[in-house]
Amino acid sequence: MDTLIIDGLSFALPLFIMSIGGIYSERSGITNLAIEGLQGFGAFFGALSVVLLSHFFNIPIQKLFYLALLLSMVGGMIFSLLHGLLSIKFKANQVISGVVINILAMAVTVFLTTQINNMVFGAMSDKFQIGTSQRFTIPLLSKIPILGAIFKNIYPFEIVIVFMAIFAYYVFYKTRFGLRLRACGDNPHSVDAAGVEVSKVQFKAVMISGALSGLGGISFAYSISTNFSPAIYMGYGYLAIAALIFGNWEILPTFGACLLFGFARAGGYYMGQLLKLPSTFSDLIMTLPYVLTLLLLIFFSKTNRAPRALGEIYDKGKR
Amino acid sequence: MSEYIVEMRNITKRFPGIVANDDITIQIKKGEIYALLGENGAGKSTLMSMLFGMYEPDEGEIWIRGEKVNIDSPNFATKLNIGMVHQHFKLVENYTIAENIILGIEPIKKYLGLFSHVDLKGATENIARLSRKYGLEVDPSKKIEDINVSMQQRVEILKMLYREAEILIFDEPTAVLTPQEIDFLLEIIEELKRGGKTIILITHKLEEIKRIAHRCAILRKGQLVDVLDVKNTATREMANLMVGREVSFKTEKKGACFQDVVLEVRNLSIKNNDDFDVVKDVSFKVHGGEVFAIAGVSGNGQVEIADAIAGLTDIFQGEVLLNGKDISNYSIRKRTVEGISYIPEDRQTYGLILDFSLAENLALKEYYKEPFNHNGLLNRNVINEYGEGLIHKYDIRSSQGIKTQVRQMSGGNQQKAIIGREIELKSSLMIFVQPTRGLDIGAIENIQRMIIEERDKGKAILLISLELDEIMNIADTIGVIYNGEIQKIASADALTTNEVGEFMMGVTA
Numbered sequence: 001m002d003t004l005i006i007d008g009l010s011f012a013l014p015l016f017i018m019s020i021g022g023i024y025s026e027r028s029g030i031t032n033l034a035i036e037g038l039q040g041f042g043a044f045f046g047a048l049s050v051v052l053l054s055h056f057f058n059i060p061i062q063k064l065f066y067l068a069l070l071l072s073m074v075g076g077m078i079f080s081l082l083h084g085l086l087s088i089k090f091k092a093n094q095v096i097s098g099v100v101i102n103i104l105a106m107a108v109t110v111f112l113t114t115q116i117n118n119m120v121f122g123a124m125s126d127k128f129q130i131g132t133s134q135r136f137t138i139p140l141l142s143k144i145p146i147l148g149a150i151f152k153n154i155y156p157f158e159i160v161i162v163f164m165a166i167f168a169y170y171v172f173y174k175t176r177f178g179l180r181l182r183a184c185g186d187n188p189h190s191v192d193a194a195g196v197e198v199s200k201v202q203f204k205a206v207m208i209s210g211a212l213s214g215l216g217g218i219s220f221a222y223s224i225s226t227n228f229s230p231a232i233y234m235g236y237g238y239l240a241i242a243a244l245i246f247g248n249w250e251i252l253p254t255f256g257a258c259l260l261f262g263f264a265r266a267g268g269y270y271m272g273q274l275l276k277l278p279s280t281f282s283d284l285i286m287t288l289p290y291v292l293t294l295l296l297l298i299f300f301s302k303t304n305r306a307p308r309a310l311g312e313i314y315d316k317g318k319r
Numbered sequence: 320m321s322e323y324i325v326e327m328r329n330i331t332k333r334f335p336g337i338v339a340n341d342d343i344t345i346q347i348k349k350g351e352i353y354a355l356l357g358e359n360g361a362g363k364s365t366l367m368s369m370l371f372g373m374y375e376p377d378e379g380e381i382w383i384r385g386e387k388v389n390i391d392s393p394n395f396a397t398k399l400n401i402g403m404v405h406q407h408f409k410l411v412e413n414y415t416i417a418e419n420i421i422l423g424i425e426p427i428k429k430y431l432g433l434f435s436h437v438d439l440k441g442a443t444e445n446i447a448r449l450s451r452k453y454g455l456e457v458d459p460s461k462k463i464e465d466i467n468v469s470m471q472q473r474v475e476i477l478k479m480l481y482r483e484a485e486i487l488i489f490d491e492p493t494a495v496l497t498p499q500e501i502d503f504l505l506e507i508i509e510e511l512k513r514g515g516k517t518i519i520l521i522t523h524k525l526e527e528i529k530r531i532a533h534r535c536a537i538l539r540k541g542q543l544v545d546v547l548d549v550k551n552t553a554t555r556e557m558a559n560l561m562v563g564r565e566v567s568f569k570t571e572k573k574g575a576c577f578q579d580v581v582l583e584v585r586n587l588s589i590k591n592n593d594d595f596d597v598v599k600d601v602s603f604k605v606h607g608g609e610v611f612a613i614a615g616v617s618g619n620g621q622v623e624i625a626d627a628i629a630g631l632t633d634i635f636q637g638e639v640l641l642n643g644k645d646i647s648n649y650s651i652r653k654r655t656v657e658g659i660s661y662i663p664e665d666r667q668t669y670g671l672i673l674d675f676s677l678a679e680n681l682a683l684k685e686y687y688k689e690p691f692n693h694n695g696l697l698n699r700n701v702i703n704e705y706g707e708g709l710i711h712k713y714d715i716r717s718s719q720g721i722k723t724q725v726r727q728m729s730g731g732n733q734q735k736a737i738i739g740r741e742i743e744l745k746s747s748l749m750i751f752v753q754p755t756r757g758l759d760i761g762a763i764e765n766i767q768r769m770i771i772e773e774r775d776k777g778k779a780i781l782l783i784s785l786e787l788d789e790i791m792n793i794a795d796t797i798g799v800i801y802n803g804e805i806q807k808i809a810s811a812d813a814l815t816t817n818e819v820g821e822f823m824m825g826v827t828a
Contacts, residue, residue, distance in 0.1 A: 175436055175437060179425060186412055186413050186414070187410065187412065189409045193405070196423050
């Protein structure tokens with residue numbers, strides 16, 4: 001039971017922060033299928049930075065953990081500028097832009113990882129070793145029966161994500177920026193008429209989405225493996241999109257969806273071990289979250305309502 | 320300080336292919352209700368859009384309170400205390416009334432003096448106070464999607480007042496309202512005037528101008544025709560100036576000459592989605608050369624009858640015969656081929672594809688036939704030539720001819736395009752549902768004349784209208800519907816307006 005909660009949370013939280021990013025972008029009216037690519041590129045950028053810093057300045061790589069998180073957010077944000085530029089500035093189709101970014105991110109990061117490994121470290125590898133992230137347990141709280149597991153074996157990034165999520169929630173629902181952002185996704189004309197520049201709001205939203213995706217990506221890199229490798233493109237970005245859709249583009253319900261995915265995944269592992277299945281079958285069990293996605297789609301897609309102006313290219317003249 | 324609060328001097332604005340405003344000068348005094356009258360597409364909205372900073376004039380100057388200004392954005396217009404209620408409301412549907420009103424100028428408070436947040440509670444109180452002050456009762460915590468159009472309009476007005484607008488522009492404010500709501504709105508506008516506001520009213524409805532405006536500028540095809548004192552001008556004179564010719568309020572028509580029965584509806588019953596009987600056992604006949612009008616208050620089943628005949632709604636019981644053939648189970652296309660033309664109530668949703676070109680829309684019911692379609696490929700040349708022909712024949716005006724995106728056209732011309740397309744089908748039955756809704760006098764007159772012309776060619780016409788005047792004007796036979804049942808069918812000559820009105824209310828004499 002403990003492992004279920006521990007593993008479930010360590011998967012659900014990175015997924016959740018990526019979903020929040022997606023919510024920001026989509027509620028501002030910009031379809032964001034690029035989360036997969038953004039999390040990959042963000043993680044790449046963060047991993048590359050700390051690997052290089054550690055190599056050239058001889059710093060133990062474990063000490064650069066928080067820097068890696070920060071730089072991954074910067075990396076995701078930088079890459080998201082591309083999506084903003086294409087879909088907001090040049091009014092390109094947002095779905096195509098998103099897909100292009102995903103393909104591009106994968107190609108570029110895999111290529112660069114091998115090249116840099118070869119050039120700097122003289123090794124033939126498509127991975128950056130970023131070291132393990134030290135887990136910790138909160139005393140007392142972890143002694144609570146069952147729920148105490150929440151406070152056991154926590155990755156530090158989980159704490160960062162929780163604080164980021166709370167802050168993101170506050171900005172989204174309580175501040176002036178959040179109010180304008182959510183209005184853009186429903187009726188950008190009303191925002192324009194109120195004297196607020198729609199494209200600026202949308203650009204910021206996409207950048208936030210990039211940063212949060214980067215944070216999610218590096219967290220996966222730390223938790224699932226101890227390195228950055230092409231294995232990061234496992235489709236978790238798409239799962240984040242599925243989660244936000246089930247969450248009806250609202251932050252709290254999306255958290256529920258992410259928890260569900262997290263526990264489904266952890267439960268799948270658990271079952272695999274329990275049944276002592278050969279490793280070939282465990283791959284099958286890994287599909288559990290996606291099968292769940294399909295099932296949920298059937299039930300939720302009727303009642304859910306996307307932001308009204310989602311994916312629409314904002315054109316001032318159109319009525 | 321000048322006598323005028325707003326002066327627009329020698330304003331010219333060109334769009335590709337069209338001069339929307341040609342050297343227009345208007346001067347508006349503080350505290351007056353100034354009307355801009357003109358047909359659809361005369362340039363009224365364009366002129367006001369420039370005053371509100373949505374466009375900039377190509378030539379000319381704008382002076383506000385005696386100072387020359389360059390209004391380059393709605394933001395700046397707002398700073399000059401100019402507000403505008405657009406024809407298409409600009410509201411966020413999943414936001415509350417309060418959130419919509421404060422959008423862009425949100426009041427801010429701080430938690431613990433640190434975390435700033437939007438002060439929704441304070442705003443809600445302010446808005447409630449404001450709405451009471453001007454008699455515009457609203458519940459600020461309600462969502463836009465849950466309130467009706469008239470209420471949404473109040474929100475737009477409150478939006479301006481919240482921004483302390485002094486010069487209020489209303490763009491066709493009554494187009495979407497019921498008669499009672501119109502009365503209420505006009506009272507509000509007068510109330511605002513008494514409160515010292517200056518009001519500019521864009522409209523093509525003469526009665527409204529007559530009721531509340533002081534002065535009225537008449538625009539026609541982008542030019543200023545005249546500025547009149549409303550009190551000393553007859554409605555007819557304003558109408559003539561607006562249209563540019565003598566307007567007849569009564570459509571001239573010869574006596575009808577009935578031919579064979581074209582449409583026969585027998586014991587028709589229709590259920591709606593909630594399994595509720597909206598049409599109950601309705602029977603009537605329409606002959607060639609006859610205008611059969613169904614009169615009734617909105618929502619009494621008349622539109623469902625039209626939809627059932629055209630094939631848009633399922634028939635529960637009864638049958639529909641066209642030229643003696645039972646078409647009750649035919650598909651829509653088969654009915655069209657058999658000879659039904661349909662001019663729907665909602666022309667933008669059912670009548671046209673707004674993002675398609677005019678030529679494509681004109682071929683919408685024939686594109687699959689030779690020569691429009693040859694071996695499965697559309698023949699653009701044929702479609703374009705056909706479009707050109709119809710544009711010429713039915714005088715459909717647009718900025719770029721066949722290439723015009725239909726969305727950009729005025730309502731009157733959109734309707735002309737639909738009617739032209741449907742007439743060209745040469746069907747034996749034409750169904751018109753609310754053909755003149757939202758159109759100006761010139762266009763109404765035009766369309767009513769077209770209907771009569773088709774009747775004189777021997778077509779059977781089924782007209783469904785909420786405008787009693789229109790029905791009395793052009794119908795040969797009137798069927799009055801109330802609560803899904805036909806109350807009375809009689810020759811139009813045998814009924815007075817009052818009698819029809821009584822049947823419409825279900826008063827059975």
